[in-house]
Amino acid sequence: MTHHIAQRALDVEMSGIRKFFQAAKPDSIVMALGQPDFDTPDHIKQAAIRAINEGKTGYTFNAGLPELREAISRKLKTENGIRYHPDQVIVTAGAGEALFIAIQALVNPGERVLISDPGFVSYEACARLAGGVVDPLSLDQNLHIKVDAAIEKMKGARLLILNSPSNPTGTVESEETIRALVEAANDAGVTVLSDEVYEHFIYGDRHVSAARFGEDVLTVNATSKTYAMTGWRVGYLAGHPDYIQQCLKVHQYCQTCATSISQYAAHAAYTGDQSCVPVMRDEYRTRRDLLCNGLHDLGFDFPVPGGAFYAFVPLGKEMTKKVLDAGVVVVPGDAFGKNADEYARFSYATSQDNIREALKRISTVVG
Ligand SMILES: Cc1ncc(COP(=O)(O)O)c(C=O)c1O
Known part of the structure; x- marks a missing residue:
């Protein structure tokens, strides 16, 4: 049987983000998702x-x-x-x-x-x-x-x-x-x-x-x-x-x-009570600084992002692959457009311990 599919569906692709998340192994540090790791208040x-x-x-x-x-x-x-x-x-x-x-x-x-x-x-x-x-x-x-x-x-x-x-x-x-x-x-x-x-x-x-x-x-x-x-x-x-x-x-x-x-x-x-919002914001800021300072110390040069919970880092394609192989799940930049294949997106909506472990793993693959 031929399954006839409308062109408009064929013209779009599945998000490149999920693909990387699904490739995570049990001991991977997942920094691929755009989802807060906090519980709903x-x-x-x-x-x-x-x-x-x-x-x-x-x-x-x-x-x-x-x-x-x-x-x-x-x-x-x-x-x-x-x-x-x-x-x-x-x-x-x-x-x-x-x-x-x-x-x-x-x-x-x-x-x-x-x-x-x-x-x-x-x-x-x-x-x-x-x-x-x-x-x-x-x-x-x-x-x-x-x-x-x-x-x-x-x-x-x-x-x-x-x-x-x-x-x-x-x-x-x-x-x-x-x-x-x-x-x-x-x-x-x-x-x-x-x-x-x-x-x-x-x-x-x-x-x-x-x-x-x-x-x-x-x-x-x-x-x-x-x-x-x-x-x-x-x-x-x-x-x-x-x-x-x-x-x-x-x-x-x-x-x-x-x-x-x-x-x-x-x-x-x-x-209701809005106090949960600055609490989360302060924690994200701490994590951002931890991640960005760590990556800067490892020699990656990029401006510190001012918001959201992402760092978009010019790792280069080869280094991105090494980082993925080291068990740190980031999203290669080409998932977000045609102009970013030298970048990788790190989500820091994950614990400080995970960020420290990710930096440790990345340090083992930096030349
Ligand atoms: C910029 C941006 N807009 C919209 C959304 C979708 O948000 P929602 O989960 O509320 O549909 C996301 C989710 O990652 C996002 O990053």
């Missing part, structure tokens, strides 16, 4: 347990629980200085779904989508699944977007995807850069889709939301990283009502609504 879990016990287990409104959309709207105003009415928020199954529905609803076949290269794996796949044409934005030596080159590409493009702090580079773009990119994009009629899932993991500067600098900006975020809730699958998309109405249709037909129980948990996350 207890008050958030308790809210989910209460929802189950109270029978809040049916469908919610497609766009999400009204009180959760209100909490998100309030959070965007107080934390991010941006105004989206609760009706302008769709609660999604993680940031992943928010990206997918936005790109499905906004991008026509053949339209150009500007994405930094290297960049998060879903952007290219989502753009292609919508029939869009990916136009890569290259980074400078310090892994920042080349602003002038990006601005030159704006004319005629449909969408610009921004991600600061960035996966895979850990780069935090300056307010000046974000402002320049958003203003140039909106002036050229290009919508900005700003993925801010790592906003709370910044170790120097403050996070700056792209929507502060333009009207035509959709904001994506999630509970996943901020509250160590990757498996709960709650994120959101916020934007102009004209977009949100259309995105809601895509969401309705693929997801109906985000999991009800998880939405109650997310409500507790956004409205």
Whole structure:
């Protein structure tokens, strides 16, 4: 029997990240996953347990629980200085779904989508699944977007995807850069889709939301990283009502609504005690310093990343292979685009002991 597969599925590949994770052996040090190694804070879990016990287990409104959309709207105003009415928020199954529905609803076949290269794996796949044409934005030596080159590409493009702090580079773009990119994009009629899932993991500067600098900006975020809730699958998309109405249709037909129980948990996350967030941030900062100082001492030269929980290190292809063979699972840079095959991504969402052991193993293979 021939299994007929649609071209759009054939045109995208499985994420290169899982492949490396799956190759891990029992004694491997896994630094390949973009997932917090913390447990979800207890008050958030308790809210989910209460929802189950109270029978809040049916469908919610497609766009999400009204009180959760209100909490998100309030959070965007107080934390991010941006105004989206609760009706302008769709609660999604993680940031992943928010990206997918936005790109499905906004991008026509053949339209150009500007994405930094290297960049998060879903952007290219989502753009292609919508029939869009990916136009890569290259980074400078310090892994920042080349602003002038990006601005030159704006004319005629449909969408610009921004991600600061960035996966895979850990780069935090300056307010000046974000402002320049958003203003140039909106002036050229290009919508900005700003993925801010790592906003709370910044170790120097403050996070700056792209929507502060333009009207035509959709904001994506999630509970996943901020509250160590990757498996709960709650994120959101916020934007102009004209977009949100259309995105809601895509969401309705693929997801109906985000999991009800998880939405109650997310409500507790956004409205409850926030002290868990700086605790995690401080720990990530300590780990970042441990990893980066260790790699610098071993002779690898790279700028210390300002955010997320990744270091994107120019190991070179040969050294990356040696590091993998030594039982340290990193992700080779080519998983994130065409411009990064000399790099490897280290995730430091793992214990300090694991980072020390990884550095020890790497020291045995450094020439
Ligand atoms: C930049 C970025 N955006 C979105 C996501 C997806 O987040 P979620 O688990 O909320 O779907 C990730 C996950 O690794 C990410 O790194």
